[in-house]
Amino acid sequence: MKLGTVSVNLNExxxxxxxxxxxxxxxxxxxxxxxxxxxxxxxxxxxxxxIEYHNAQSKIRPSLIIDAGANIGASVVYFAKSFPESxxxxxxPDKMNWHLLELNTxxxxxxxxxxxxxxxxxxxxxxxxxxxxxxxxxxxSAPGQAEGSKISIVKSISPKSILEHPATKNANxxxxxxxxxxxxxxxxxxDTTWVSQFPLVIIELxxxxxxxxxxxxxxxxxxxxxxxxxxxxxxxxxxxxxxILAGQVxxxxxxx
Numbered sequence: 001m002k003l004g005t006v007s008v009n010l011n012e013x014x015x016x017x018x019x020x021x022x023x024x025x026x027x028x029x030x031x032x033x034x035x036x037x038x039x040x041x042x043x044x045x046x047x048x049x050x051i052e053y054h055n056a057q058s059k060i061r062p063s064l065i066i067d068a069g070a071n072i073g074a075s076v077v078y079f080a081k082s083f084p085e086s087x088x089x090x091x092x093p094d095k096m097n098w099h100l101l102e103l104n105t106x107x108x109x110x111x112x113x114x115x116x117x118x119x120x121x122x123x124x125x126x127x128x129x130x131x132x133x134x135x136x137x138x139x140x141s142a143p144g145q146a147e148g149s150k151i152s153i154v155k156s157i158s159p160k161s162i163l164e165h166p167a168t169k170n171a172n173x174x175x176x177x178x179x180x181x182x183x184x185x186x187x188x189x190x191d192t193t194w195v196s197q198f199p200l201v202i203i204e205l206x207x208x209x210x211x212x213x214x215x216x217x218x219x220x221x222x223x224x225x226x227x228x229x230x231x232x233x234x235x236x237x238x239x240x241x242x243x244i245l246a247g248q249v250x251x252x253x254x255x256x
Contacts, residue, residue, distance in 0.1 A: 001096075008034045010081035012021045015129045018103055019072060026072055026100075038234055039082075039177070039202065046229050046240035050174075050200050051083075053245060057172050058085035062110065064171035065089070066162055068118040068187070069179035072097050073104035079175065080108050081189040089162050093117040093154045112167035116155035118178075119186045125156045138181045159187075159194045167244045173197040179236075182206040188218035196226060201239040 004021040007014055017034070019026035032038045041047025041128040054063050065079045068092035075218045080088050088119060090097045098115045105111045117125050117139045125139040128151055139154070159176070176198045178184055184203060194202065205216040223230070229241040229246075 006030060008077070009027075010078065011084070013081065015077055015081065017074065017077065018100060020100070029071050029074045032234075033078050036234070039075060039078055040237060041200070041238065044231055044238075046231065046245060047238075049245045050240065053199055054083055054086070054174055058083075060172075062087050062171045063174035064168050065175040065177070066159065067091065067177050069181070070113070070178075071100055072100040075177060076105050076111060076113075077099065077108070079090065079177070080105070080111060081253075083174065086110060087112070087168055089165065089168055090114065091116060091118045091157065093125075093139060097137075112165075114157055116157055117183065118180060119156040119158060119160075120185065120188070120190050121156070121158050122161050123156050125151050127152045127154045139183045139186075141186065162195065163197070173199070175200045175202065178203040182210045182213065182215040184219050185213070185215045185217070188222045192222040192225070195222060196241070196243070199241045199244045201228075203237050204235045205237065
């Protein structure tokens, strides 16, 4: 494995980021997050209110960002640098990706990298490599359905357990980012009341990749039960929690 490095400027600091030179997935994720700024929310009123909320709340206790599907750490580095005074709890199931994630975040103090997958409950899942480069790994509770794919077993952790984890102690939920290649079907089944604690949920859905599997169904049911502003850019949907953020928005009549 031959590693290359790219210099990235984030929040007035330079970061050297490592990637595999022969990996299309690594190059793709660098392009999406650092060059295209896929997770930059400042272009929306809701996003600017999220930043204001973070700046105010993080003076009291650190913000919590859960990065589910962290890959080699580009999103983790982006969030850690964009939201100072935050704890980033990242989740990545593939072992090689996780090793690069550890390398790329080694200089960040408030990052905890969990080697495993996020799901609705703690346990074990099958990790499947369907051959979509290093950013296309999938998880399944039924490995027999993935005939012809490379399969290994990884631990799973639930959002409830992350919120109770020693690494997130006293942190205030801010962002839940989810990019787990169809694993959202399992993540959002059952009790999803924990979602209401997050001012922002960012998710990429994968019906395009898994036609007629219904992988987004549970997420859509969950979203309908909460009061979100929903905006869309690129591959991602951004759900801003009105119950937390809308109170900060000054109405036009009040501003006049």
